[in-house]
Amino acid sequence: MKFFDRALMLAGLIFVSANSLFAQDSVRFQNISFDEAVAKAKKYNKVVFVDVQMATPRPDNLQADKDVFTTDSVVRYFNDHCISIKMNMTTEEGKKFAPHLAMLMYPAYVFYAGNGDQLDFTNAGSVVKDPGILMTKARSSMAVAKVKNDNKRSITFTESNWAAVLAQAKKEHKLVFVDAYTQWCRPCIMMAKDVFTLDIVADFYNKNFINVSLDMEKGEGPALAKKYSVNAYPSFLYINGDGKLVSRDGGYQEADKFIDAGKKAIGN
Structure with a gap:
């Protein structure tokens, strides 16, 4: 009996150990807040991965948990490079x-940098259909996060009123660059976070323009939106010291295209 009992005990230990090992063979989601996750990502040079859900996960999310987040390559990469959390949007934390x-x-x-900036995103439906999407998004997010870490400058926007801005432009013989945005415009938000914060963009625009960022639904925004026929966001206006529109562009743009728009405005 003693031998049999010991054998049962050993088998039980093996079973528990095996189950514990299996339970760890998945992406580790930490029970911490978003702010804590961002702080850890910054400290350890990682990105934050957030599984954003409602109170009840959808079937695609459950399938991704079962089939994708347990894949060896995904587990290794995410556990090594990401601070992963789940976010229930029906809670106060959400x-x-x-x-x-x-x-x-x-x-x-959704992926975030160590400064809290949003990097890239996808959804469970896409990931279940093509698990490679998740790894592509994770790797691209790490690459963008590195760029953000390496860039320290951003476009400097003046707080002066419109009349003072035009007077300054006239005095300094520069054009005014107007970032015409609204708070509900996602491309506007992403330009501010991902493009205006690049050194190469900041250096060019700070050197060549008087920069103004205007909410087209507040303050002087509505009047200027009417004057310059702004009806899509973001719109980029290049205006001389007399208030004349010299050039315009718009929409989300990568750094090189955005700089080209500025060069076109100043005739380079």
Whole structure:
């Protein structure tokens, strides 16, 4: 009996150990807040991965948990490079997190840099159909996070009123660059976070323009939107010191295209 009992005990230990090992063979989601996750990502040079859900996970999310987040390559990469958390948007923590979605619909999988900037996103439906999407998004997010870490400057926007801005432009013989945006415009938010914060962009625009960022629904925005026929966001206006529109562009743009728009405005 003693031998039999010991054998049963050993078998039980093996079973428990095997189950424990199996339970760890998945992406580790930490039970911490978004702010704590961002702090850890910054400290350890990682990105934050947020599984944004409603109170009840959808079937695609459950399938991704079962089939994708247990894949060896995904497990290794995410556990090595990401601080992963789940966010229930029906909770108080979810409501606090909502502004970080930058108008993005959910459920979604979202990546963030160590400064809290949104990097990339996808959803469970896409990931279940093509698991490679998740790894592509994770790797691209790590690459963008590195760029953000390496860039320290951003476009400097003046706080002066419109009349003072035109007077300054005239005095300094520069054009005014107007970032015409609205708070509900997702491309506007992403330009501010991902493009205006690049050194190469900041250096060019700070050197060549008097920069103004205007909410087209507040303050002097509505009048200027009417004057310059702004009806899509973001719109980029290049205006001389006399208030004349010299050039215009708009929409989300990568750095090189955005700089080209500025060069076109100043005739280079």
